[in-house]
Structures are given as C-alpha cells and as structure tokens.
Amino acid sequence: MPQDHTERRVVVTGPPRQIRRASGYYRPRTEIDEQTTLGHTYVRSLMRTQLRAALTVFAVLGLLVGPLPLLFAAMPDAGRLEWAVLGFGLYAPLVLLARWYVRRAERNERDFVRLVEDR
Amino acid sequence: MNSSYAIPAVALVVVATVLVGAFGLRISRTTSDFYVASRTVGPRLNAAAISGEYLSAASFLGIAGLVLVQGPDMLWYPVGYTAGYLVLLLFVAAPLRRSGAYTLPDFAEARLDSQAVRRLAGAFVVGVGWLYLLPQLQGAGLTLTVLTGAPDWLGGVIVAVVVTATVAAGGMRSITFVQAFQYWLKLTALLVPALFLVLAWQSDGAPRHAFDEPASFREQRVVRVGDTIDLRLDRPLTVTVTGTVDGRTHTGTRLELPAGTHHVERGTRLTFAAGTAVPRPSAASAATCRPRRPRAARNARCTPRTA
Numbered sequence: 001m002p003q004d005h006t007e008r009r010v011v012v013t014g015p016p017r018q019i020r021r022a023s024g025y026y027r028p029r030t031e032i033d034e035q036t037t038l039g040h041t042y043v044r045s046l047m048r049t050q051l052r053a054a055l056t057v058f059a060v061l062g063l064l065v066g067p068l069p070l071l072f073a074a075m076p077d078a079g080r081l082e083w084a085v086l087g088f089g090l091y092a093p094l095v096l097l098a099r100w101y102v103r104r105a106e107r108n109e110r111d112f113v114r115l116v117e118d119r
Numbered sequence: 120m121n122s123s124y125a126i127p128a129v130a131l132v133v134v135a136t137v138l139v140g141a142f143g144l145r146i147s148r149t150t151s152d153f154y155v156a157s158r159t160v161g162p163r164l165n166a167a168a169i170s171g172e173y174l175s176a177a178s179f180l181g182i183a184g185l186v187l188v189q190g191p192d193m194l195w196y197p198v199g200y201t202a203g204y205l206v207l208l209l210f211v212a213a214p215l216r217r218s219g220a221y222t223l224p225d226f227a228e229a230r231l232d233s234q235a236v237r238r239l240a241g242a243f244v245v246g247v248g249w250l251y252l253l254p255q256l257q258g259a260g261l262t263l264t265v266l267t268g269a270p271d272w273l274g275g276v277i278v279a280v281v282v283t284a285t286v287a288a289g290g291m292r293s294i295t296f297v298q299a300f301q302y303w304l305k306l307t308a309l310l311v312p313a314l315f316l317v318l319a320w321q322s323d324g325a326p327r328h329a330f331d332e333p334a335s336f337r338e339q340r341v342v343r344v345g346d347t348i349d350l351r352l353d354r355p356l357t358v359t360v361t362g363t364v365d366g367r368t369h370t371g372t373r374l375e376l377p378a379g380t381h382h383v384e385r386g387t388r389l390t391f392a393a394g395t396a397v398p399r400p401s402a403a404s405a406a407t408c409r410p411r412r413p414r415a416a417r418n419a420r421c422t423p424r425t426a
Contacts, residue, residue, distance in 0.1 A: 057205070061202060061205060079190075082191045083191050083194070086194035086195060086197075087191070087194050091201060094201050098204075102213075105217075
C-alpha cells in the first residue's frame, strides 16, 4: 500500500478552496481567472494597449493617404507621379504598417504574459 | 482573341477548379469541416484564399478597364481595397483573433453577448457577400461573351453552378482550397502577360512615342536659338522670325516655313504662337540637343531658351 501512494495519482474533484488567496497567493493570473476587479483591470490595460496600437497605425495611414489627393490636385500635370505612387509606391508602406502592427500586437501580448506570470 | 483557344481554356479552368474542390472534399469529413473547415485553416492557405478574393473580376478586369477609360485616378480603387484590408486587420481581424472567435458572428456574440447581434452579423455577412457576388457574376458573363460569343447569362450560370457544387459537396474546406488555387492561377494570369507586355514595350522602343502627343507650345513663346541648328519640319510651320533662317535675314517677319529641313543661324529669335507644335532638330544637330539615354528622353527634349 505505501508504494501505491507514491506511484498512483488520484484526481481529486471538488470546488477550489479560498485558502489560497488568504495565504497571500496574489498572482495576477488568479485575479484574471477569478474575474475580480483587479483582474479586470489587467485585461483592460492589455485591451487599451492593443487599441492604442491600432489607432496609431490608423492615424499614420490617414496621414499617409489623406494628403495625396491634395497633392495630386496641386500638381495636375503629375500623371507619372500619380502612376508611381498609386500604382506601386503606396503598397510598400501599407504592408510595412500592417507588419509593424502585427509585431507590436504580439509584443504587447508577450509583455502581458510576462507581467502576469512573473507577478 | 481566337475563340478556338478560349473555350478549351475556360473548360480547363473549370475542370481544374472542380478537381481542387474534390481534393478538399476528400479531406472534409465532419460538420465542423463543412462550415468552418474545423477552424484549422493555416495562415498561408487562408492568406492565399483571401487574396483570391482581392484578385476578383472587379480588380482583375474592372480596374484595368477603368484606368484605360478614365486614367490613373482610378488607381485609387485598388489603393482603397488595400487600405481597407489594413483597417480590417486593425479593427476586425486582430480583435477577432484575440477573442478566440473564428467567424464574425462568433465574435459579435462573444463581444456583445447577444444572440440577436449574432444573427444580425450573419445577415450582414450574407448581404455583403451578395453585393460582392453580383459584379463577379456580371464579370464572368461579360468575359465569356467577349471571348467566345456565348450569351450573357452563360458565364454567370457556369460560375454559379461550379461554385455551388463545390461548396455544397465540400463546404468551407473545399472552397478555401479553390480560392487559394484560383489566387495563384489569377496571379499567374496577371503576371505572365504583364511580363511579356513589358518586354514587348521595351524591345519596341515605344516609350517615347506611345504616350506622348507631339509637344506644343502652351502660350506664345519666344525662342532664342543658341547654336546654329537644322530644324526638320514634318508639317508647315508659321513662325515670326528675327534673325537668319535659310540664309535670309528677317526682322519680325511672319514666315510660313514649308515642310522640310531649315537652317537656323545662331542668335535667331523665333516667336511661336500658342498651340504650335514644337519643331524637332534634325538628326545632324540632334546629338547636342537630345539626352543620350533613351529612358530620359520622354521628359527632356531640346529645351528652348526663352528670351
């Protein structure tokens, strides 16, 4: 019988006890899992960061594309410029913006995981 | 285009589409496979499928036609699609992925916790799909009519039948494969002719003449001839001369120069009326005037010195 105790694992089911929190087990992860106000604040901060990244990219997109019609209106003879910009040049910055955003969002997620895991 | 090639080509694409759909059918097994490809479409495959939507009849044929008719302003359309994809990434795709949802109605329900919003989102997806579908079917009909002389409705019907059969048999998995396959097919169909057109354009040496109208003066201009040149005229030219042309000296005389080569001494002032075509120097004196590299020839012609 003693050998059985060391080798066989027994699954214990039941409601988790609240003792953990009382013994100072304040990890953000627990807060998030239990959906406390503090946990909610953690998640909220991540969502804010992600939204800020998205809005930044959106603003850059607006500043990049917005003035172009004005530029073309100011230079009616610049047909070649229009071809070069609209046909070719504009796509590279768009791809780079998207890339930057994806990298940024993934970094935000990693930072959040680190914050949550390392208390 | 020769319709003897068009019909086999169209048939080939249809058969290839059905085969690719059938390949998806072999993998597709469960209900979840059917609706959402078991939520396991990889990023590359999905990217190809979504880009297949981008290279639709609207962008494949519509933009080309619009640019041909209306000029480069129409290039705003593809820019708009692409910028729209970026906005989609920022505000829809990324939050959708983070939420763990897989479809838009999933996301709407997860975010707003409402079955009614889920249904509404589903209705919008179908509505947008329908709006997107109409021009594609129109494009299919038009293309088939132009290529083979078939009646208007036939192209739309063929596309509708093939796609409906593929979707009904294989569901999401099949149609993802089909879209990805068509993306590569359409990309090839765009790039190969584009490559040959560029090659033909280059070898023809057309850039100088293909697009430029003969240059003309926008307003009345006085040109002082710095070096003695020979002007070669294709058409008669009316010009006011102060100086020596063809060995005769004039002072403010209005001359009607006939077509042919004319010798203009240095220091001569030529006054051109508005709308007059700019005469080109003849080959002998052209070397000093024209830039050497043919690529730059379009902008820089023999620039007149204004007095």
